[in-house]
Amino acid sequence: MSPLKRSFLFIFLIVMLQKNILATEKPTEVILLQPNHFEHIEFKKTKANHHLFINQQLQINVNDSASFLMQAFDQVKLVKRVSFEWRSDTLPKIKNAQHEKQKPGDDAVFKLGLLLKTDESISNPWIPKWMNRVNTLLNFPSEEMIYLVANAKHTIGERWENPYNKRVTMISIESIDNKKDWHLARYEFDVPVNVVAIWLMADGDNTHSHFTVHIQNIKIE
Structure with a gap:
């Protein structure tokens, strides 16, 4: 093979390799707040x-209250990174990390829940009505969940068990100042997780807190 043909072949292989890499990269998905x-x-x-x-943008008014918004996915999403922007007029009255991991301190200015796919659902006729509602909305079984907690008292990256449900893992995630009082919160998993739904939640019922939080630009990839 001549040097010229060898050069063309090399360039062709490089171009094809780059195309394959781009084709396998998962695009960033922006969650529509509607x-x-x-x-x-x-x-x-x-x-x-x-x-x-x-x-x-999503505005959540918390008045010694708690509830959440849920979006069930039509297909399982392999998630490696999550990010969102938030700002709040004040914060829930959580004293420290020890308080935060107990029921009296289990509140957050915002936490994004990821419901993880499991092989099957556990049948339990005694579960609360709201959990039954969640199960009817899901398109895939899920018995485990991760909460990505913004502005947590725990050290960034630290995990703890939810005081109400041992199948729920709480993770303190990084928040950095972004623009005009907005904070950019983000987290990257070491190993991607299979997600079947997301929850958007702020709560102040346990700490009797009152605040208004705004959320925008929720992205998963």
């Missing part, structure tokens, strides 16, 4: 939050 994309799930005997969607 009311018809989410279901509002409320807890019995707990005052619910008030949610307002404005120009691809």
